[in-house]
Amino acid sequence: xxxxxxxxxxxxxxxxxxxxxxxxxxxxxxxxxxxxxxxxxxxxxxxxxxxxxxxxxxxxxxxxxxxxxxxxxxxxxxxxxxxxxxxxxxxxxxxxxxxxxxxxxxxxxxxxxxxxxxxxxxxxxxxxxxxxxxxxxxxxxxxxxxxxxxxxxxxxxxxxxxxxxxxxxxxxxxxxxxxxxxxxxxxxxxxxxxxxxxxxxxxxxxxxxxxxxxxxxxxxxxxxxxxxxxxxxxxxxxxxxxxxxxxxxxxxxxxxxxxxxxxxxxxxxxxxxxxxxxxxxxxxxxxxxxxxxxxxxxxxxxxxxxxxxxxxxxxxxxxxxxxxxxxxxxxxxxxxxxxxxxxxxxxxxxxxxxxxxxxxxxxxxxxxxxxxxxxxxxxxxxxxxxxxxxxxxxxxxxxxxxxxxxxxxxxxxxxxxxxxxxxxxxxxxxxxxxxxxxxxxxxxxxxxxxxxxxxxxxxxxxxxxxxxxxxxxxxxxxxxxxxxxxxxxxxxxxxxxxxxxxxxxxxxxxxxxxxxxxxxxxxxxxxxxxxxxxxxxxxxxxxxxxxxxxxxxxxxxxxxxxxxxxxxxxxxxxxxxxxxxxxxxxxxxxxxxxxxxxxxxxxxxxxxxxxxxxxxxxxxxxxxxxxxxxxxxxxxxxxxxxxxxxxxxxxxxxxxxxxxxxxx
Numbered sequence: 001x002x003x004x005x006x007x008x009x010x011x012x013x014x015x016x017x018x019x020x021x022x023x024x025x026x027x028x029x030x031x032x033x034x035x036x037x038x039x040x041x042x043x044x045x046x047x048x049x050x051x052x053x054x055x056x057x058x059x060x061x062x063x064x065x066x067x068x069x070x071x072x073x074x075x076x077x078x079x080x081x082x083x084x085x086x087x088x089x090x091x092x093x094x095x096x097x098x099x100x101x102x103x104x105x106x107x108x109x110x111x112x113x114x115x116x117x118x119x120x121x122x123x124x125x126x127x128x129x130x131x132x133x134x135x136x137x138x139x140x141x142x143x144x145x146x147x148x149x150x151x152x153x154x155x156x157x158x159x160x161x162x163x164x165x166x167x168x169x170x171x172x173x174x175x176x177x178x179x180x181x182x183x184x185x186x187x188x189x190x191x192x193x194x195x196x197x198x199x200x201x202x203x204x205x206x207x208x209x210x211x212x213x214x215x216x217x218x219x220x221x222x223x224x225x226x227x228x229x230x231x232x233x234x235x236x237x238x239x240x241x242x243x244x245x246x247x248x249x250x251x252x253x254x255x256x257x258x259x260x261x262x263x264x265x266x267x268x269x270x271x272x273x274x275x276x277x278x279x280x281x282x283x284x285x286x287x288x289x290x291x292x293x294x295x296x297x298x299x300x301x302x303x304x305x306x307x308x309x310x311x312x313x314x315x316x317x318x319x320x321x322x323x324x325x326x327x328x329x330x331x332x333x334x335x336x337x338x339x340x341x342x343x344x345x346x347x348x349x350x351x352x353x354x355x356x357x358x359x360x361x362x363x364x365x366x367x368x369x370x371x372x373x374x375x376x377x378x379x380x381x382x383x384x385x386x387x388x389x390x391x392x393x394x395x396x397x398x399x400x401x402x403x404x405x406x407x408x409x410x411x412x413x414x415x416x417x418x419x420x421x422x423x424x425x426x427x428x429x430x431x432x433x434x435x436x437x438x439x440x441x442x443x444x445x446x447x448x449x450x451x452x453x454x455x456x457x458x459x460x461x462x463x464x465x466x467x468x469x470x471x472x473x474x475x476x477x478x479x480x481x482x483x484x485x486x487x488x489x490x491x492x493x494x495x496x497x498x499x500x501x502x503x504x505x506x507x508x509x510x511x512x513x514x515x516x517x518x519x520x521x522x523x524x525x526x527x528x529x530x531x532x533x534x535x536x537x538x539x540x541x542x543x544x545x546x547x548x549x550x551x552x553x554x555x556x557x558x559x560x561x562x563x564x565x566x567x568x569x570x571x572x573x574x575x576x577x578x579x580x581x582x583x584x585x586x587x588x589x590x591x592x593x594x595x596x597x598x599x600x601x602x603x604x605x606x607x608x609x610x611x612x613x614x615x616x617x618x619x620x621x622x623x624x625x626x627x628x629x630x631x632x633x634x635x636x637x638x639x640x641x642x643x644x645x646x647x648x649x650x651x652x653x654x655x656x657x658x659x660x661x662x663x664x
Contacts, residue, residue: 005295007224010045011037012279013080013292015252018072019275020285021093021100023266028094028102031250031262032070035221036155036186039245042227043153043184044077044298051302052082055110058331059309061150062113062129062426066122067157067186068103069264075100078111080288080296085110087286106425106453114425115453118445120163121418123183126154127169128422128431130181130240131398131407135378136428138403140327145316147309147327150180151235157186158196161204168415173240174212177400181240182231186221188249194260205244214239221245254278330376330428333456333512342373343506347535350498354527359520359559360462362501364389370505371395378429380407382416387522388434388462413439417446417459424455430509434460436468437477437519440484450515451489457515458508464494465613466648467560468522472638481558482618484517491588494519496562497527500585503538507589519559523641526563528583538583541590542601548578553659554602556582556622557611561630561650565611568655579659580606587622607662613650628658 018033043063050060065074072093078085085099092098099109103117113129116122130152137148160166173181185204189196205215214237216230227245234241250262254274267275276282283289317324329336346369355362371377371392379395381388385408396404409416416433423431440447440461450457466476484492493504493516501520508516528545537543545562546569553572557565565581572579582601584590590598602608608627610619616631623629632648645651 005291007038007041007045009292010041010295011224012252012281013288013296014040014073014076015275015279016281016283017076017079017090017286017288019267019272021072021075021090023269023272024091024285025094026266028072028266029069029264030072030267031190031264032067032157032186033073033076034253034262035188035247035249035251036070036073037251038222038224039155039184039186039227039247040073040077042224043231044081045296046228047231048153049150049305050111050298051306052078052111052299053302054306055083057306057309058427059148059150062126062152064114064122064126064129064152064154065104065116066126066154066160067119068116068122071100071102071104074104074112075109078109080293081298082302083111091286114422115449118449119157119159120161120165121446121449123154123156123160124165124169124415124418125422125425126152126181126183127173127178128419129426130173130178131176131419132423132426132429133180134176134178135398135403140323142316142320142323145312145319147313147316152181154181154183155186156183158189158191158200161185161202162200165414165418168412169419170208170213171211172410172412172415172419174208175400176398177212177238178240179238182234182243183241184227184243184245186247187244188247190249190258190260190263192260192263205242208242212239214241216241216243219243219245221247222251252279326375333427335510336373338373339370339509342370343502346370347499347502347506350502351530351535353498355498356524356527357498358522358524359495359497359501360387360389360522362495362498363460363462363505363518363520364392365498366502366505368392369502370509374430374509376428376430378405378407378423378431380409380416380431380433382409382413382433382435382439383411384435387436388460390432390434390460407433409433413442414446417443417457418449420457420459421446421450421453421455424450424457425453430456430458432458432460434462436463436475437461437480438463438475440480440517447484447490447515447517448487451487454489454514456512459515459517460520461517462520463522464519464559465521466632466636466644467613467641469641469644470638473635476636477614478632478635479615481519481612481614485587485618489514491516491586492519493517493586494559495585496557496559496583497525499528499530499535500538500583503535504585507539521560523560525560528562528566538585539589540593540597541586541588542582542584544580544601545583546581548573548580551578551580551606552663553577553579554582554606554608555579555611555655555659556584556602556608556619558584559612561611561613564650564652564655568652568659571652571656572659575656577659577663609655609659609662611650611655613645613648626662628662630655630658
């Protein structure tokens, strides 16, 4: 956009909206928006390509506010540039059901690309977005048809760069030379506890240069033209760029600027009056002069940006119709027309083969079967590809100079998971990445964010229990499956054999409104026989795997323990005790089923025993106080898996004994 209005007045509009909204809410963070106002003017008024009338226009630049506590900066920008975010929503900042929550939330506020607030994750999401842009451009662009051509910009603060995840993501971004990623660093020297030099003395420019970034040092963050020039310079680099902007937190506040007092609290009426006087801002709270609105209005130029791209894409479609159709399908998040049949055929092949293999291998076989019809598959592993088995025969490793569909994330579990979220948010891919289940702890907050955002991220976890054996308790997952089940909107699948593994993959791919974890064994698991109805019911999360007339008890199991449940049922039958075996590969999905189905599987009044090689507390929601759980409430030991299972009571004899107790 072009304007004759002084950029100072444009910046001061942001300051006024931020301090007034925080004051009205009596809650929030005015310091960062006031300190980054000129940086925002430089980017949004001079470089940022977007269309407020269509926040989801594909070739828009992406903007991520990684220091999401300063959300009023982004809300002010969205309001001023013409998004559907009326002033009443700014007045309702941080209030129930407003479009201006305390931290930016995707799908709540138009124009928000990702939910931010947990520091460092927004920056890492941005790395994922930039990687998605680079790979899509390599796949779909043709000479004279740059249909994928946009930048990813992110604002970051000291807190983002203190977080360990920033090291993981930025190191990989430099290695992969994500040149269309531009980070603007708000170097104000203040965090909640005060001046950061007591706990953060990194030479940040040198650190990023060591990562392989282009670094632009010592930019005056309150000089719009200086910041704009730095962004121009960044666009010329073949590396990701960090622009170091020296700023004063809370700039414009005569008495609080440059201190931690302005970081996370309302300024107060007296100081706000002083700010207005210092800035010469005479408008009342939540009033913006018409000349300021006119200067910020991005709708006309946004319409032109999108119109020009639509014309380019129409010409591209005429020249490359198949690629255009494929690109459109993938950006809509729709699955190929032959996916359902491919998945069904693969399940049938598993039934025919009746293989007894580790479910991590069953997972790789499922990937191999589905990948040919899913070019949007973008896999990876945190340095455990040979153990997690997330590659496939035709997969190509992503490198700086080589596009592909499998990412070696290195030993960066948290970074991998948050990058996966960024890739999913960008669109065009169904991303998945893997590590050992015990290291899901490293990834946990990214899994939580994926669930909060309801995005199609797939997290693969192998070596799922004491069954991994000799590596010992540091690597043996005990509490992890139950812990992951506590995260709302996250579907956790722990299949028992090849068929359940195939269905788990199918359901994770089909699930557009939320993430999934796929949890697999290291050791071989016995194939289980089923009829067609039982196979169909796997997708309901739990089903009757083995029934018996007048069953006296119900054995519920998941994963590797389903085999034990079946063996125990056979032993009980020999003693004249009929039991039902329920396989529950996904308790989260089962809990969403209608009451009648749940009652048909877990019949009321029938005693229950749950069997899972993990902590027992979770299972009492199904077995009640009268039931029993065969589990493990201690850490494991270093020994071969068969020895461990026997030692911790995962034996037919113990299950039979527990069943008899609940029947007594």
